[in-house]
Amino acid sequence: EKLASIPKESFLFGPSPIQCLPRLTAALGDKVRIYAKRDDCSSGLAYGGNKVRKLEYLVADAKAKHATHLVSVGGVQSNHTRAVTATATASGLNAVTVQEKWVPIDPPLYDQTGNILLSRLMGGDVRLNNEPFHIGHKTATQEAFAEIEKAGGKPYYIPAGASDHELGGLGFTNFVVELAEQEQTLKLPFFDTLLVCSVTGSSHAGLIVGAVAEGRGRKVIGIDASGKPAETKAQVARIARNTARLLDVKLVIPDEAIVLDERFHAGIYGIPGPGTIEAMKLAARTDALITDPVYEGKSMDGMIQLIKEGTIKPGSTVLYVHLGGQPALNAYSSYFGGEEL
Ligand code: PLP
Numbered sequence: 414e415k416l417a418s419i420p421k422e423s424f425l426f427g428p429s430p431i432q433c434l435p436r437l438t439a440a441l442g443d444k445v446r447i448y449a450k451r452d453d454c455s456s457g458l459a460y461g462g463n464k465v466r467k468l469e470y471l472v473a474d475a476k477a478k479h480a481t482h483l484v485s486v487g488g489v490q491s492n493h494t495r496a497v498t499a500t501a502t503a504s505g506l507n508a509v510t511v512q513e514k515w516v517p518i519d520p521p522l523y524d525q526t527g528n529i530l531l532s533r534l535m536g537g538d539v540r541l542n543n544e545p546f547h548i549g550h551k552t553a554t555q556e557a558f559a560e561i562e563k564a565g566g567k568p569y570y571i572p573a574g575a576s577d578h579e580l581g582g583l584g585f586t587n588f589v590v591e592l593a594e595q596e597q598t599l600k601l602p603f604f605d606t607l608l609v610c611s612v613t614g615s616s617h618a619g620l621i622v623g624a625v626a627e628g629r630g631r632k633v634i635g636i637d638a639s640g641k642p643a644e645t646k647a648q649v650a651r652i653a654r655n656t657a658r659l660l661d662v663k664l665v666i667p668d669e670a671i672v673l674d675e676r677f678h679a680g681i682y683g684i685p686g687p688g689t690i691e692a693m694k695l696a697a698r699t700d701a702l703i704t705d706p707v708y709e710g711k712s713m714d715g716m717i718q719l720i721k722e723g724t725i726k727p728g729s730t731v732l733y734v735h736l737g738g739q740p741a742l743n744a745y746s747s748y749f750g751g752e753e754l
Pocket of ligand 1: 463492493543574576610611612613614615616617708709716736737739
């Protein structure tokens with residue numbers, strides 16, 4: 414298989430755990446069985462999360478190209494830039510991360526706690542600027558690039574979310590291969606529905622490629638948390654098709670495979686809505702499953718609603734793909750503090 418032949422680093426503990434969520438299942442009327450695959454606890458590198466799985470491929474490429482620095486971009490509380498800093502550090506490379514003002518709010522300690530604190534603790538070169546949210550390529554990284562080159566270093570560019578990169582979709586294509594093996598060896602049910610949060614798109618895109626390549630009819634439902642679903646959907650489609658082409662020129666990704674539900678982003682990237690907070694509370698208060706207000710709280714809101722309204726059909730076996738994000742939670746404490754929850 415082509416995927417197995419593409420070089421990657423080894424940043425994960427192994428296959429990420431799969432957890433049954435019986436109390437959440439019961440709270441939603443026992444209509445579907447709900448499990449979570451915990452990519453939030455997949456790695457020992459600075460709390461892991463979805464980017465680590467993607468970065469296994471990108472960092473291997475950076476090392477093959479003799480890079481000295483990884484350069485990337487995200488919001489102030491970006492999980493991605495924390496993961497870039499973590500994987501760079503653990504690989505003996507330097508990290509420069511541009512942290513932009515993707516979220517137009519300033520809760521207490523927003524630029525000092527959570528992910529950005531972890532990046533600083535790891536010795537990352539963290540550079541704040543005021544650019545707003547956008548999932549595309551960013552100019553601020555070019556300045557860092559030029560500076561590193563001038564000093565004799567070799568920078569390697571990683572786009573936002575490690576997504577719009579020729580290797581960006583591979584991590585989550587491999588996720589599906591890993592899942593199919595776990596279903597076999599752990600005697601788990603076949604997960605007919607995968608539910609995933611989508612912003613820069615390569616987690617979602619990789620799952621689509623994996624599911625289409627398998628040909629077993631697994632549905633992949635993306636929940637938009639970007640607040641700009643048209644851009645996210647276009648990027649998911651592009652990454653999925655580029656990844657498919659890279660792996661197997663005959664693999665066609667049909668339009669129907671690209672499903673992005675636009676109802677749960679609460680209007681904007683990075684700010685939770687009432688539904689987000691309610692979903693976070695339900696997951697936490699049933700199976701002690703902790704989600705964050707930027708990403709997984711929104712996909713949790715989506716999953717709950719899709720089950721309640723029957724879009725995810727009764728009798729389904731659902732896998733909630735938990736992509737991480739909890740380190741940002743403390744930066745959002747003002748959304749939870751004070752009043753009796
Ligand atoms: N969940 C978490 C915790 C993330 O950090 C991200 C990153 O953007 C996502 C979901 C969305 O994943 P992607 O950017 O691959 O669409």
